[in-house]
Amino acid sequence: MEMCNEDKSNDDTQELSLRDKFSKLFNELEHCEKEEQKQKIEETNRLMEEMDKEEFKSFIGYWKEMKCVWSLHFGETSLSKSLKKTIIDEEKRREGKNEKLLVELCECYLFLINTISAELMPICIPCLIKVALKKEESEEAQNEVETALMVMSSAGYWEFMEQELYLNEIKEIIQYHQEYHNLKRLAYQSAWQFLINRLFNDNNLEGMIVNELCFVREAARELDELLCCVDWKREIEREEVIALMRWFQTLALYFEFCHLWNEGYAELISIIVKAFRASRDDHREISKQCIHLLRKAAEIEVIKINDLLKGGAVDLIFEEILQSTSNGEILCDCLNFYLMISRKLKRMEDFKTYEPKRKLIKKEIFEKMEKEGYEDIIISLHETFNYLSKEYFIHLPINISDYFVNV
Structure with a gap:
């Protein structure tokens, strides 16, 4: 089991809290x-009884997602096999089946393991879907x-999953929220x-x-609302960071x-740009993820150069390249972004019907390049390409012509 981002005391001699003791014991279970293992389980049970409600909540449900805890080998342990x-x-029990217990067992198992076996999938997914379909407004139900x-x-x-196990239900959950806004933000994400x-x-x-569920529109709206809730002048809450990072991951x-074009791409790109500008100075991990997303957007065929231009991504990437303080990983992503743009332009040469549009796009980008001296910047970075490629495992072509100079 691996753990990251745990709070650490500056005083190594300070007595461990109940929460930290629980973490330590649980971390040792699979080793x-x-x-x-039986003794440690008994000890963790004793600690759970001593915890207050807030401490206990740190480990039920939210532990894995909010505290970045995951297990690499849990599936190989006797505890995992016993839980399975x-x-x-419990599922096979014909009389006296405890539905609440089954839900909790499924949640516990899936929170601790990153794969679900074909044997458990038809048990756990319908079980959890049934809970997720609840529409009660009480805090407990939510x-x-x-x-x-x-x-x-x-x-x-x-993992391949039969559509019969989830599709109609998850579609209903999303569409119901789009109409009535009944889910919490993290639940919807x-x-x-x-x-x-x-x-x-x-x-x-x-x-x-x-087309039916309008993911691009919904993602842009959710991200924009989340960004507006964040007070960027202070250290943002761990829950806010997790929510943003989960959206970036999705x-x-x-x-x-996904290989279908959507008219909302430019708006979505603009929200990612907004997130980068808001987080650039104080929250580098978030800003790195934004740049990485823009690079991925430039890589895929379905997102057009115009989407990136209208969304402000081209201007933003160019500004970041000019920053002498740019992180090496961010710089690699920025250079790869422009490389992808140049390749998109070259591919447009193969279609005569695109030529007028290509010339307009090329003219717009070249004007940006000339205004800020982009060509000189790329040439000045030429000697560092090899270092950046090796350091960040990203291929950067040495040929300057690949970066627009002779496109």
């Missing part, structure tokens, strides 16, 4: 023999819905993340996601797996 057997046995959707969204995108994950194995979902998968 011990069966008897020792308990889920299957929390149950949010947790179920978060668990589902943690299922890896590489989780519903989309679960659905976009399915694109990896099922491109038949593209039409519904793009968008990255969407850009990679």
